[in-house]
Amino acid sequence: MSLILQNGISIIALLLLILVFVNGLTSQLQIALFGDVIITTVYFKFLLIISLIAAMLLRGSIGVPRWVSISIFVLLAYLGFDILRLTIYENFGVNYLIFGINSYYFFYLILPLSYGMKNMIPNRSIIRMLYFLAVPLIILGFFQWWLRNPLLPTASANEAFFVGSWQFDQRVRAFSLFNSPFEFGQFLIFIMALSLASFLFTKHSPWTLLVFSLSVIGILMTLTRNVYVGASCTLITILLMGFIKNWKYLIPLPLIYGALSFLLANSSRLFKAQSGISDAQNLNIRLDQWENYLNQLWRGGLDQLIFGSGYIQNDRFSQSQGTLIDNTYLAVVTHIGVVGLIIMLTILFCIWVSTLRKSHDSTNALTIACCAFISSYLAMGVFNIVLTIPGLIAVIFIISSKSVKSPIAVQKYTGE
Numbered sequence: 496m497s498l499i500l501q502n503g504i505s506i507i508a509l510l511l512l513i514l515v516f517v518n519g520l521t522s523q524l525q526i527a528l529f530g531d532v533i534i535t536t537v538y539f540k541f542l543l544i545i546s547l548i549a550a551m552l553l554r555g556s557i558g559v560p561r562w563v564s565i566s567i568f569v570l571l572a573y574l575g576f577d578i579l580r581l582t583i584y585e586n587f588g589v590n591y592l593i594f595g596i597n598s599y600y601f602f603y604l605i606l607p608l609s610y611g612m613k614n615m616i617p618n619r620s621i622i623r624m625l626y627f628l629a630v631p632l633i634i635l636g637f638f639q640w641w642l643r644n645p646l647l648p649t650a651s652a653n654e655a656f657f658v659g660s661w662q663f664d665q666r667v668r669a670f671s672l673f674n675s676p677f678e679f680g681q682f683l684i685f686i687m688a689l690s691l692a693s694f695l696f697t698k699h700s701p702w703t704l705l706v707f708s709l710s711v712i713g714i715l716m717t718l719t720r721n722v723y724v725g726a727s728c729t730l731i732t733i734l735l736m737g738f739i740k741n742w743k744y745l746i747p748l749p750l751i752y753g754a755l756s757f758l759l760a761n762s763s764r765l766f767k768a769q770s771g772i773s774d775a776q777n778l779n780i781r782l783d784q785w786e787n788y789l790n791q792l793w794r795g796g797l798d799q800l801i802f803g804s805g806y807i808q809n810d811r812f813s814q815s816q817g818t819l820i821d822n823t824y825l826a827v828v829t830h831i832g833v834v835g836l837i838i839m840l841t842i843l844f845c846i847w848v849s850t851l852r853k854s855h856d857s858t859n860a861l862t863i864a865c866c867a868f869i870s871s872y873l874a875m876g877v878f879n880i881v882l883t884i885p886g887l888i889a890v891i892f893i894i895s896s897k898s899v900k901s902p903i904a905v906q907k908y909t910g911e
Contacts (some may be wrong), residue, residue: 501553505615508546509894513628514539516887520672522656526648531809532655540601542700544608550609559593560849566842567607570600573838576646577831587716591814595830601843602886612894616860621895622689625864626706629686633713636669636679638718643667654811660719669716677711680722681884684871686710688729695737697860721878728752728871735864742855745870749847753873760877781821781878803832808880823876839882848891865892880909 514521515536522532551557560782574596581587591866596604621645639646645667661668690707694700714726732748739745760778775802792800807830808820820826827836850866865888875881 501550504550504553504837505612505894508543508550508612509616509621509624511539511543511546512890513624515531515543516884517628517632518671518674518678519656519658519670522651522674523672525648526651531653532651535655538599540597546604547605547608547611548590548713549611550615551608554611557610559610562845562849563606563610565751566838566845570698570838570842571604574600574831575833577805577835580802580902585805586726587805590803591812594809594812595805596673598807599827599830599840599880599882600886602883602890603839606886606893607892609866609890614894616762616894618859618895620694621863621891625686625689626702629706630709632671633683633709636671636713636716639667639671640669640718645670646720648907651711660897663718666718668689668718669713670793671713676717676719677722677879678884680719681725681813681868681875681881683710683717684722684726685864685868687714687865688733689860690751691730691733691880692860692863692867695733696863705886707825721875724756724878725868725871725875727910729867732867732870733863736855736867742851743853744853746848748870749844749873752871753877756877777892778878785822785825788829792828799832800828801832801834803828804832805830821879823872823879823881827882843869843885846852846873846885846892850889850892861895865889865895889904892903 508559518536521534521536521539525532534850541756553582577685578589580595581592582589635646638644643666645661646659649661656674658670659677661670669679670676671679673679673682687707687710690703690710693703694707711726714722728748732745735745735748736742760782792804795804806814806818808818808826810816810818820829827839847866847869850862850869854862854866868888869885869892871880872885
């Protein structure tokens, strides 16, 4: 009876995780049924926490790795300190501060709880669910792009939901049932990695090749250059995982990707402004914005630089309206300072090493896909705020079944 209950709770938690991943699904459904958004994603996150706690209590000992326990405790303690500092000395509202923490760090804070679901749901079931979800989402995105029509509401009446940056150069970026084309693109990058890993490392199924092809087409239809950057990094990582047998040689990959992205961003002024996807004007504007926010941090004093100003990029609050940072590193420093950035980069690096170590030479397509996606976090973080999805992918990695080491699978791929 206890096992049945554990499985039931785990399935509920997985469904909630999918609903948070496809973050515009419930909002679009509510607009269609009620004309407005009544239940926001926050409620699903709250239910996810409850289900993870229930799964953890039912299983008893869950074996959370020490690095997860220590790093998340440090993050939680630091965020608590920052809330006290900003409410007492800067007169920030607690609601605003909690909203910012939820927007940026939610999935990292629940990493220890996620171990309560580890190995509870077969990988095959998770993969099939993602595939069957991805195909109609890609088809919807295709028609949005092809017809140059969003086909769905792009905002709710109460402004609890809106689709960001869905127009580009008089065209419609495919966003499907997501809150932005970039978030749709990140989902597609993960599906692309999952289908390619399945095809290369497990079984050469034409179905997985079809899903891979559809995901690549969907990525192109987002008309979002940072999605192209993330997809390129992810593809390179998967290919290198097949050829390089010692996983430690792959550890610097995110640093290399991140350095190349910084180089690309800072060399944009050398290119002539063009039209369409190759237009460098938007990137030049971002460079000016980044310089402006850096100057604001310097003018704010040493305490703001070290501990942050508390501000986030979100137009739902008056104090953040017009804030457009679009850079993960600058956004975290603005929010919780250099100390907070060091903590977050440490956590992300530990997640990367953990996924790489457990997925290399493995036939587990789900863990390989998680690893490949996370390798792109430093690169995509240069051009957008990329915190939520890598954290969510880390949760998926934790709840997936144990990796099966298989050097034979790699030898087949490399032809040895």
